[in-house]
Amino acid sequence: MGKKRKKQAQQKQPPTLSPRKQLIFRIVMLAIPVLFFVVLEVSLRLAHYGGNLDLFTPLKSTVHQYKMVNPVVGKRFFFTQSTVPTPNNDVFLAQKPENGLRIFVLGGSTTAGYPYSPNIMFSRVLHFLLKKAYPDRYVEVVNTAMAAINSYSLVDFLDEIFREQPDAILIYAGHNEYYGALGVASYESLGRNPAVIYAYLKLKKWRTFLLVRDGVVKMKQLIARIVGGRQKVDPSATLMERIVAEQQIPYHSKLYYQGLQQFERNISVILKQCKRRKVPVIISEVVSNV
Structure with a gap:
C-alpha cells in the first residue's frame, strides 16, 4: 500500500500557471x-x-530672447578627440519676426572663416549686403559651420534648422568630405556603411547610447595604449591633421568613389527634405581651400 502511494505521488505533475498568470x-x-x-x-x-548638444541654445537678453549656435555641438561627431571644433557665436531671435528674412549657412572650416577673424566670414558679408538690399526686413544670417565636419553633420543639423523657420539654406561644403568627422577616410569614423552612420546620428540623441559609446571608445583607447604604447600628439597639429586615417586617396580608387557617393547621397537627402518643406536651397561651388 505504501509503495502504491509513493508511486502515485511520483506521478503527480507540478502545478501549472493559469493562462492569465x-x-x-x-x-x-x-x-x-x-x-x-x-x-x-x-x-x-x-x-x-x-x-547639452542641441544645435541652438537659448541666450537671454534684457530686451529680447535670443538663441545662439551651441559652442559645444561639435561633441556630437568627435568622440575620440580631447578638443572639438566650435562654431562662431551667431545669434538670432528666438521668435522670428513677421518681417524676418532668415538664412542658415552650412559648411566646414572655410565657411566658418578659418583661419581668419569671424568678421571676414562670407556669411557676415552676405548679412550686410542683404540688409542694404532689404531695409524693410529683419535680416538674420546664421552660420552653423565649423572645422572638420562634412555632409553627415549637415544632414544631422537639418531638423533643428527647420524648426527655426528658415527662408533659405545656403551650403558651401565639400572640402572635408573624406577626412571630416564620420567620413570614409577619417579617424573619427564608424565605418563606411551609410546605414550604420545614419543609425548613429539617430541613436546619439539617447544618453544611454552615449554612455555605451563612450565606454567602447575608452576601452579601445586603453587597449591601444597597452598594445602600442602612448602615442605622442603633435601640439601644433590642427584638428583636421589629427583625424586623418588614410593619408593617400588614389584617384579613381574605391575610397575615392566612396567619398563622392557619400557627398552625393547626403546632399540628396538635404535637397529632398528641403523640397518637402518648401525651403529654398543655395549650393555654392567650392574654391581652393588655401
Whole structure:
C-alpha cells in the first residue's frame, strides 16, 4: 500500500500557471529590462550626462530672447578627440519676426572663416549686403559651420534648422568630405556603411547610447595604449591633421568613389527634405581651400 502511494505521488505533475498568470509573468519579465533602461536614461538626463548638444541654445537678453549656435555641438561627431571644433557665436531671435528674412549657412572650416577673424566670414558679408538690399526686413544670417565636419553633420543639423523657420539654406561644403568627422577616410569614423552612420546620428540623441559609446571608445583607447604604447600628439597639429586615417586617396580608387557617393547621397537627402518643406536651397561651388 505504501509503495502504491509513493508511486502515485511520483506521478503527480507540478502545478501549472493559469493562462492569465502566464501572461502576467511574461509581461513582467519583458518589462524589467525595459524599466531598467528607462530608469537609466532618465537618470543620465537628470545628471546631464553628455551635456547639452542641441544645435541652438537659448541666450537671454534684457530686451529680447535670443538663441545662439551651441559652442559645444561639435561633441556630437568627435568622440575620440580631447578638443572639438566650435562654431562662431551667431545669434538670432528666438521668435522670428513677421518681417524676418532668415538664412542658415552650412559648411566646414572655410565657411566658418578659418583661419581668419569671424568678421571676414562670407556669411557676415552676405548679412550686410542683404540688409542694404532689404531695409524693410529683419535680416538674420546664421552660420552653423565649423572645422572638420562634412555632409553627415549637415544632414544631422537639418531638423533643428527647420524648426527655426528658415527662408533659405545656403551650403558651401565639400572640402572635408573624406577626412571630416564620420567620413570614409577619417579617424573619427564608424565605418563606411551609410546605414550604420545614419543609425548613429539617430541613436546619439539617447544618453544611454552615449554612455555605451563612450565606454567602447575608452576601452579601445586603453587597449591601444597597452598594445602600442602612448602615442605622442603633435601640439601644433590642427584638428583636421589629427583625424586623418588614410593619408593617400588614389584617384579613381574605391575610397575615392566612396567619398563622392557619400557627398552625393547626403546632399540628396538635404535637397529632398528641403523640397518637402518648401525651403529654398543655395549650393555654392567650392574654391581652393588655401
